[in-house]
Amino acid sequence: MEGLPLFIGITFGLSTLVAILLFCRASNHFQTTFLLLILWLNVQAYIGQSGFYLVTDTIPPRFLLLILPPLILITGLFMTRKGRQYLDGIDIKKLTLLHIVRFPVELVLYWLFVYKAVPQLMTFEGRNFDILSGITAPLVYYFGFVKKRLGKNVILLWNFICLGLLLNIVANGILSVPFPFQQFAFDQPNIAVLNFPFNLLPALVVPLVLLAHLVTIRQLMLADKK
Numbered sequence: 001m002e003g004l005p006l007f008i009g010i011t012f013g014l015s016t017l018v019a020i021l022l023f024c025r026a027s028n029h030f031q032t033t034f035l036l037l038i039l040w041l042n043v044q045a046y047i048g049q050s051g052f053y054l055v056t057d058t059i060p061p062r063f064l065l066l067i068l069p070p071l072i073l074i075t076g077l078f079m080t081r082k083g084r085q086y087l088d089g090i091d092i093k094k095l096t097l098l099h100i101v102r103f104p105v106e107l108v109l110y111w112l113f114v115y116k117a118v119p120q121l122m123t124f125e126g127r128n129f130d131i132l133s134g135i136t137a138p139l140v141y142y143f144g145f146v147k148k149r150l151g152k153n154v155i156l157l158w159n160f161i162c163l164g165l166l167l168n169i170v171a172n173g174i175l176s177v178p179f180p181f182q183q184f185a186f187d188q189p190n191i192a193v194l195n196f197p198f199n200l201l202p203a204l205v206v207p208l209v210l211l212a213h214l215v216t217i218r219q220l221m222l223a224d225k226k
Helices: 006-026 030-050 064-079 081-088 092-114 131-146 152-174 200-225
Strands: none
Touching (some): 006 092, 006 200, 064 200, 092 200, 152 200
């Protein structure tokens, strides 16, 4: 995006790469997972830089190309036997560290608000409390998985709460984009996610965080049944 300091894009780009690497490290299929995510990143980078998403008055919205493929893939993983085998092989201890990237991402959202690329409601000064997930993630990792002082139910509760925080900002973010169905922030809409590299937030970072929660919740709930 033009007019933004370089450090904002760099911070977000590094956060995205860290999220990819942390997810791949937790996976038991590092190479395949890494190649798939990097391929998707490059596809969205190309589309984002083309200005494709800046056209917001189409029906259906072009924005769906950002979010539908990851959601379809996640659904497929949970609905197929091989998909569930893949998910159950992910190390949720390592996966918990992925949520640390939510802290720098929230800083990026705040900086984008300062430069009028997202509304205030998408920041920790507004309706977005997702920064708490990033702050508490290393604590849950250390006390829950390293020291084992937190029980499964506490870790499960933390995942449900943080999943709720994620869905909250996703809903507010989508309803703040200048689409025909926009509901919030008409004075300063969410235009950042229509531009590269910030289109990678709904296309890549959010799906990885979402999947991290769903995988952890699944494994913990299955462990209780054993």
